[in-house]
Amino acid sequence: MVAPSNVFWDHVGHLHTNVLHWEGFPNLLWDSLSLFFCTEPPQYDGVEYRKEGVSRCRVKMMILQHPFRSQWHPIEVDVVGYRLVDTIETAALEAIHIFCNQHPMEVAGHPIGLFPAIDSSNPEWNFRIAHYGHMLGDSAEETIRGVIRFMNVQHHYQILLRREMGQLTGVAQGHYRKADRQVTRIVELQALVTEKDEIIAARNETILHRED
Structure with missing residues (x-):
């Protein structure tokens, strides 16, 4: 089922799209959902923002109730x-x-059951797929188990990358908070120095008047 792509920004800066204009997981997801007679592609709502000096992004999406x-x-x-x-x-x-x-x-009988998909533009992958018949003989079970293991590893690898990025962000935010406190302290000290300079200047002026 082919659905038109759509991309637009709303008045509060949120991106709304079904992401069907590029090849990626959203397209693979929709292709698979179409096999089960879903009629509306998932919509993605994304917004970028900054938190403690670090650029962040939040995306919400929903697969609608099946018709x-x-x-x-x-x-x-x-x-x-x-x-x-x-x-x-x-x-x-x-x-x-x-x-x-x-x-x-x-999903057991469909490609989505063996997610995630390999890059379809990879010539080596295309060559192997074009000659995959020998893998469906006596070694079919072993082949399927290997593919499933690879896909699960890839999924967990992405989770680990997200966690690592979260840790790095935490470190960056810690440095930002420390630097922000130091800047605040410097500003306070500068204000204190200015105040004392004004007091000293006032006293000097008073002394000059008395000497006159």
């Missing part, structure tokens, strides 16, 4: 990152993970 499978409840994802593009990809990947966990039997 006729009442037991397929909406899936909501809320992700915090550092750039809109990366955070949107992370949100889509998280949505794929949740969708597969909620519907393991349904």
Whole structure:
């Protein structure tokens, strides 16, 4: 099912899009949802902001209620990152993970069940896929297990990267708070010096008047 792409910013600076204008996890997610007769692609709401001197980004997305499978409840994802593009990809990947966990039997016979996908522009991958018949013989189970393990490792690797970035951000925010306190202290000391200079100047003026 082909859905038109849409990208727009609202009056408060939020980006709204279904992210169908580039090849990525959002597109893979929608292609897979279409196989299950979903009619509306997920919408992504992203906003960039600064927190304690560090650029941050928050993306919310939702897979809507299935049009006729009442037991397929909406899936909501809320992700915090550092750039809109990366955070949107992370949100889509998280949505794929949740969708597969909620519907393991349904996705078992589809590519989404073996997420995440490999870059389709990789010539080596295309060559192997074009000649993958030998992998579906006696070693089919081993091949599938290996692919699943690779995909799970990739997913966990991205989680680790996010955690590492969070730790680095925490360190950066700590330095920012320390520097901010030092700047505040310097300003206070400068104000104190100025005040004392004014007092000294006033006393000197008083002394001069008395000498006259």
